[in-house]
Amino acid sequence: MSMNDPYEIEEMLLRATIEFPDADERACFLDWACRGDDSLRARMVKLLSIQENSARFFDFKPFDITVENGDDPASAVNDETDDGEIGLKIGRYRLIRRLGEGGHGVVYQAEQETPVKRQVALKLIRMGLDHEQVIARFEMERQALAMMDHPGIARVLDAGATPTGRPYFVMQWVTGEPITEFCDKNRLTIRQRLELFIRVCHAIQHAHQKGVIHRDIKPSNVLASFHDGVPLPKVIDFGIAKATGGGLADPGGEPEPILGTPNYMSPEQGLFGGLDVDTRTDVFSLGVLLCEILTGKTPFGPAANVTLQTGELPQSIAKRQHKTPFAILGEYPPVELVELAATRACKARDLIRLVKGDLDAVVMKCLQASRQHRYDTANGLALDIQRHLDDNLVSARPARRRERLGKLLRRNRLAFAVGGVAFFTLAAGFGTSTWLFFREAEARREQVRLRSEAEAARTVETQLRSQAEAREASAQAAVKLSYGHIAEADLLLAAIPTDMAPSSLEAANAYRELGDWHRKAGRIRQAAERYTALAGAISSVDRSDVYQISGDLLPAAVTTCQLGDWPSHERVRQVALDRFGATQNPIVAEQIIKASTLRSADPGTMEKIALLAGFLESAVRPEYGNGSQDDGSAWQCYSLALWNHRRGDPAQVIHWGESSLRRSMASDSRVACVRLLLAMAQHRSGEAEEARKQLAEAARLIDRTLELSSEIASGKSDQWHDWMSAQILLKEAGAMIGPAKAD
Template sequence: MSSGNRSEDEIFEAALQHATPEKRAAYLNEACGDNTQLRERLEALLKADDQAGEFLQQSWAGVSAKTFVVTTAMVPVTEGPGDRIGRYKLRENLGEGGCGVVYVAEQEEPVRRRVALKVIKLGMDTRQVVARFEAERQALAMMDHPNIAKVLDAGTTDTGRPFFVMELVRGIRITDYCDQNNLRTSERLDLFIKVCHAIQHAHQKGIIHRDIKPSNILVTLHDGVPVPKVIDFGIAKATEGRLTDATVYTQLHQFIGTPAYISPEQAEMSGLDIDTRSDIYSLGVLLYELLAGSTPFDAKELIASGIDQMRKLIREQEPVRPSTRLATLQGEELTTTARRRSTDAPKLVHLLKGDLDWIVMKCLEKDRTRRYDTANGLAMDLKRHLNQEPVIARPPSTAYRIQKAIRRNKLAFAAAAGVSLALLIGVSVSTTQAVRATRAERAKQALLESERQARQTATFAKGEAEVERDRARR
């Protein structure tokens, strides 16, 4: 099999999904065939991407691979620990992508603090890359939220390359943090709700993230309290106007985002306008993973199916509910998933059935008009679930609402039930006594009536006897 009609971008994105060098090499052998030049270009791109860290890793989806045919692997990084960029002294390389590098840097004035500094590599400052880099900086600078990494400064190096300085976030992926700490489902929901609020803030600022996934949500500890931070707005989209004067995000029909997390409209690649509800879908995928331990569609299977089939699956195939996915896991896998949530398998499956299934599936609706309108709407429904209130995602029924009311007010209903039971017992005792009294009264009246009739009979008999005696005397 050769590259055929598949673009260089598509082959590159697919190769990224293969975790080991051996699997990537096998995939490239199959995808590139005899095209050695294509193979060399892709290997250069993959080598550069392999050097990227988890922190603010550069997303390649919105930038054409052709942009980087400038032999990315040979582009030197001129700065290093100990060097200065502006008033910042570089201390440590945090991560490196094909066109950008992130450092831990130290600011010495006007305040002394450690920050993260992101700069474009020398030689990679093409118009498209610079425009996208500027878009990310502007997107971050527009926002001020405790769960979004803050931009603190920006400038250019002595060679004219742009850089920006942001809050230093040392954390791990939200899914890894939850699993490593065996967080219960309710604790996972609390973290996720904070992520929803961060995305809502971005939406209110007119920014759509478009690449929500675990590696773009890091959890760090502040005074022992876990705080999720949304990072990497590298392929963000403005809902109003442009972030820059250049074409930043993508050309028509170019694939944007990470396959396992993208919305059906992103997979459409038809020029359909992407709005904030695309992020709602991606939040739903993340919630699915936090609850059930896997994404609705397996990333490896999506990539293996090829770009066209992958797009079709995302657009048309309905994912199974989280509880159903859990129930189909094999014994040890299911046990491990439940243990990471500090419970056992039957309880976890039972916990997801109902409200949480409905909430997740509302996020994953193919028709975006059927999803939650806002990230806050999703967060509020999760809070309703945690408070044992009826959720919007579930079709309403009288029995369901009564059940929720009972669970939400257990003490009140228990007290009411106790009072009702006492009243019922009291009424029962009173009724029994009344029946007994009635029966006794009826028996008494019957006895009196019998005595009265006996007296009447005796009186009548006495009168008859006297009449007979009078006759006999005559």
């Protein structure tokens, strides 16, 4: 090789030039070295300009190219160091700056030139083996994505493919930081963090309503920034996880390694190739995010980035152990905890106190392995956090509800009472038309029964699908309710057959609210349907032995009985006894007895009630005997009197009934009920005169309640269904003794 070899000269010149790190020095050196030879200089400049790209171009291992269904992990992750792409144009967009790299590809800040000049974020998807499928999948998602219009969501503006088929997505340009960093940097308090997080939930909810599941919620996809001093979130990358899900979403395709952290993934994302995923997957990820926002760590430890093979994912997710936020805080060394608290503008002790209890329960509810135990929707989660912020009961923590029920009742007594009055005035006006109403209800119910039988005969798949639809409808109803669109919410729920009521707290809340709404408007038939659905929804979702749950069975029992809808009434009664037949809670026992003894029952049912009554008899506390009021045990005595009325033991009715009156005269509805029972017992014992007196007394109480609405509104009234029970018993007593006559 001689020095005249042009390539040798080129090479040496090049080598020398590269030794100058500064661009100006290089230019200077080339000026000198190539003096008189412009073409050589131009050539050197050109070679230098492609230097980086040439290195990148060769940066792969030919040995790792696989032809068979790829089982070589290196093939998909070893390329791609795309710094040289800056300034290049893709479609209408010019790349300005590389922002970062995620599991699916590289994100650039880019500029759109036509039709309007604006900043966008462009995500160039990593070249997988199935990029045509990626585009196809994205096309399917696109319509849904275009429908999303929410201030908390970065819009997807465009999508396409480069001439070689590399897909890209163009998103609204968003400034902001990952939510966790943002919160810490600006030292947001726990309350501020929760308020911000609620906004995130609303954004996710909006997408869910448009049928889009995010599937990849994590801090880097939830950006936050201040707008007029208010911290606002912006969720990015909607739908892209699905469109680019690769091997995850497509078990038939070539498996691709998953880049990122599995910490935010729900268990079902790791199963069945992630096919069986619904909106509750996002609820899970939101729970992980909430935990990290509160405690600085995810429930599964630090959010380490790992690369996983698709096959490893399910095991990795199954193996992980999660901790509660409270436990996480407990594991911080004291010094770090103080620092952590400082970024939340509070003391360490206060931080623990704030997170303990409600928030702990809210996070854990999101993280339930089985989806039906999570919040049904992001909105449900947001509502619970809002309840916590308002110092209200959270649905995630029933135990707390017990502590506070008294407060709740006090707060809502007026509403209960007003509802009761509205019902009675309207029911009185119904008169004869009510009877026709019942027959129509019967026919309708028969239709529902036939339909549900037909449905039962269909395939399992269809059943599952309709269950999913029911769940979706109830989730949507919950959202509509939260925005005050009651009639729309009701239409959604009315379309679900009562026995298909989705089992979730959220659905239960919606059914309860709509039942109340119908009842207050005097539409008892519809109210009874919602309450019956409520009974079905609540009894299977929460297995705890607490009276807040059993109390939700009473409205259904009472309204169906009032309507004379015996099949429904019987169903509710059986649900109640199956669910709470072995309760160890006296209040629950009292409620279930009240719910199941409004009318006579068959011997098998009577046996079940007898067990409850036996328990309650042993649990009811002795009378104080000093004249002080004991309303709680008075109710229990009443329910035992009612039970003995059904089993035809007048002596026991009188025993428990009188005991109830001695213990307390506080609630008129109970006093009326007890007097009616006493009247019937006395009638049976041959004390006709006494019976009539009691009956008249009770009728007067009930009449007065109807007339003197102000007395009910003043707070002396009990819950509406107790008054309805009184009416039912009044009818029964009237039939037995003869119409009540006021003296």
